[in-house]
Amino acid sequence: MRCWLLAAILWLHGCSELLFYPEKGLPFTPAQVRLDYRDEYLRAVDGTRLHAWWLPAKAGVEVRGTVLHLHGNAGNLASHLGGSGWLPAQGYQVLMLDYRGYGWSEGAPSLPAVYQDIEAGFAWLEQAPRVQGKPLFVLGQSLGGALAAHYLAGHPQQRAKVAALVLDGVPASYREVARFALGNAWPTWPLQVPLSRLVPDGDSAIHAMPRLAGLPLLIYQSVDDPLVPLSNGQRLYQAARPPRVFQPTRGGHVQTFADPTWRRVMLLFMSDPRGYRGPVPFG
Numbered sequence: 001m002r003c004w005l006l007a008a009i010l011w012l013h014g015c016s017e018l019l020f021y022p023e024k025g026l027p028f029t030p031a032q033v034r035l036d037y038r039d040e041y042l043r044a045v046d047g048t049r050l051h052a053w054w055l056p057a058k059a060g061v062e063v064r065g066t067v068l069h070l071h072g073n074a075g076n077l078a079s080h081l082g083g084s085g086w087l088p089a090q091g092y093q094v095l096m097l098d099y100r101g102y103g104w105s106e107g108a109p110s111l112p113a114v115y116q117d118i119e120a121g122f123a124w125l126e127q128a129p130r131v132q133g134k135p136l137f138v139l140g141q142s143l144g145g146a147l148a149a150h151y152l153a154g155h156p157q158q159r160a161k162v163a164a165l166v167l168d169g170v171p172a173s174y175r176e177v178a179r180f181a182l183g184n185a186w187p188t189w190p191l192q193v194p195l196s197r198l199v200p201d202g203d204s205a206i207h208a209m210p211r212l213a214g215l216p217l218l219i220y221q222s223v224d225d226p227l228v229p230l231s232n233g234q235r236l237y238q239a240a241r242p243p244r245v246f247q248p249t250r251g252g253h254v255q256t257f258a259d260p261t262w263r264r265v266m267l268l269f270m271s272d273p274r275g276y277r278g279p280v281p282f283g
Contacts, residue, residue, distance in 0.1 A: 019109075019111070019174065020073050020101065020109035021075075022074075022075075022101040022102040022109055023074070023075050023076050024076075024101075024104075026077060026103050026104060028078055029078075030055060030085060035055060035081075035088065036055065036056055036059070036088070037053050038053070038054045039054075040053070040054050040095070042120040042123075044100070044113075044119070044120045045116050045120070046116055048105070048106050048116070048117070049106045050097065050098065050120055051103055053095075053096040054093070054095055055085065055087070055094040056130070057092060057093045058088045061088075061090070061091045063091055063092075063130070063134060064091035064134070065093075065136065065137060066092065066094070066095070066131045066134055066135070066136050067094045067136075067137045067138070068097070068121055068122070068125065068137070068138045068139070069084040069094055069097070069144075070121075070138065070139070070140045070141070070144030070145070070147055072143050072144055072254055073142060073143035076098050077102070078103070082257060083139065083141050084096060086257060086263060090263075092270070093130060095121060095124065095125060097117065097121045100113065112203075115147070118148070118151045119155075119158075122158050122161075126161075135270070136161055136162055137162065137164050137270055138162055138164075138166070139166045139168070140165065140167055140170060142227075142228065142253065143170075143171070145167040146204060146205040148165060148167075149167065149170070149205040149208040149209065149212065150203045150207075150208045153208035153211035154208075162215060164215065164217070164218065165212070165216070165217050165218075166217075166218045166220070166266060166270075167205070167220065167233075168220040168221075168254055168256050169222065169225055169253050170205050170219070170221075172204065172205055172206040172231075172232040172233075172239075173204045173206050173232075175204070206235060206236060206239055209239035209240040210239060212241070216269075216273035216274055217243070218244075218245050218247060219233050219244065220233070221246070221247075222250055222251050222252070222253070222255070224250055225253045226252065226253060227253045233246060243273070243276075245278045245279055246279060247265055247278055247282075248282050249282055265278060265279070265280055
């Protein structure tokens with residue numbers, strides 16, 4: 001038991017790499033679910049080669065805008081296609097980015113290096129002719145939402161180019177989510193407070209919210225989420241400045257868009273980010 005406890009402490013102690021659980025390779029492509037796509041390769045400023053999927057709007061559908069999709073901390077693009085693969089049919093083209101160390105991207109993920117990957121995504125979008133003249137949205141799911149919030153808070157020039165930010169199942173505080181997870185496991189329950197204090201918290205989304213003033217926000221959070229409690233979404237909403245909407249949902253962690261209701265909410269929000277007056281009732 002003492003060895004296990006020591007390992008847990010070392011596991012938690014100040015290592016940003018432990019926020020990331022990448023999987024190399026890609027088990028399938030969007031073509032296998034009948035989605036048009038193209039492989040894209042981006043280059044971060046430190047030279048790391050990154051892989052992304054470009055999902056164009058469905059043929060024959062008017063292009064309404066572009067979505068930069070930043071996925072959660074586990075898996076890779078294939079694991080998170082359900083988060084944005086439905087958007088091309090609705091007229092939104094999507095850039096899905098794999099951070100360094102994920103899928104076919106080079107390197108290993110860590111903070112702050114992964115912010116260079118987000119920067120590379122924005123740089124690619126700035127040069128893509130199909131994106132010009134259309135509104136740009138950012139969808140951040142789970143850890144991807146926390147990364148997006150922190151990045152945009154610190155890069156006002158990029159923030160000014162974004163029409164709205166959608167956060168789905170995003171932890172308000174890395175430290176508090178660690179405490180929640182530790183509290184749900186009987187070996188670590190007695191030490192949930194001291195162990196969670198070892199988790200770095202400076203980049204947490206809650207600190208970024210006030211600095212996103214003026215950027216429309218749609219915050220999804222499931223009441224059933226076993227990883228990120230409902231209180232996280234509520235706290236992010238309270239810390240943010242208008243215009244913002246808090247939308248409670250049902251279902252597992254970042255399984256939001258499996259439900260057509262929440263897809264419709266996002267589409268309505270993106271059609272008028274500053275005028276949208278949600279939320280809608282949920283059951």
